[in-house]
Amino acid sequence: NAGVTQTPKFRILKIGQSMTLQCTQDMNHNYMYWYRQDPGMGLKLIYYSVGAGITDKGEVPNGYNVSRSTTEDFPLRLELAAPSQTSVYFCASSYPTGAGEQFFGPGTRLTVL
């Protein structure tokens, strides 16, 4: 099992550009999440999904969009990149039952200039 994979690993964007961060998991987890991690801070939840076709906002959703057309994939879209979106982005997945322990991908480091 590859677990949770994310692409790209690094990206530099100009203000106003758009991009999609890809996330795929092969553990057949129903739940998937997108977090951002700013220096010295904990993980902040952007969006999450409890299954294909179902998404919901987390704590910091502004400036982002998501879709969930399959169980495996949960892409995160930035439409108009802003410097405030410079961060490290982590995708995670979990089973809906049990304690819901989340398994994380390696992250995407995004810089907006």
Place this chain on the structure above:
Amino acid sequence: GQQLNQSPQSMFIQEGEDVSMNCTSSSIFNTWLWYKQEPGEGPVLLIALYKAGELTSNGRLTAQFGITRKDSFLNISASIPSDVGIYFCAGRNYGQNFVFGPGTRLSVLP
């Protein structure tokens, strides 16, 4: 939103020393998780705790679910250089999403 506090923020220890860190919340939780993050990587789950008072070990790591349900503790015994990283706690109540602490950065000096 909910906030978790982790203490200490950072620590420098000698190889072989024991380490203690804690996580506190203003709300009660029914699940606590402890993660470790190494540079350039995503967090990796170390220990999961499911009920108040629970004490769980994973090798040299031991974590406890506080009796008040508002705190959790992580101990590392006989630290080694590969223990270096950031340790995050996360907690939640039933039906809610996990909230993550800001992390404790651990440095181990040889």
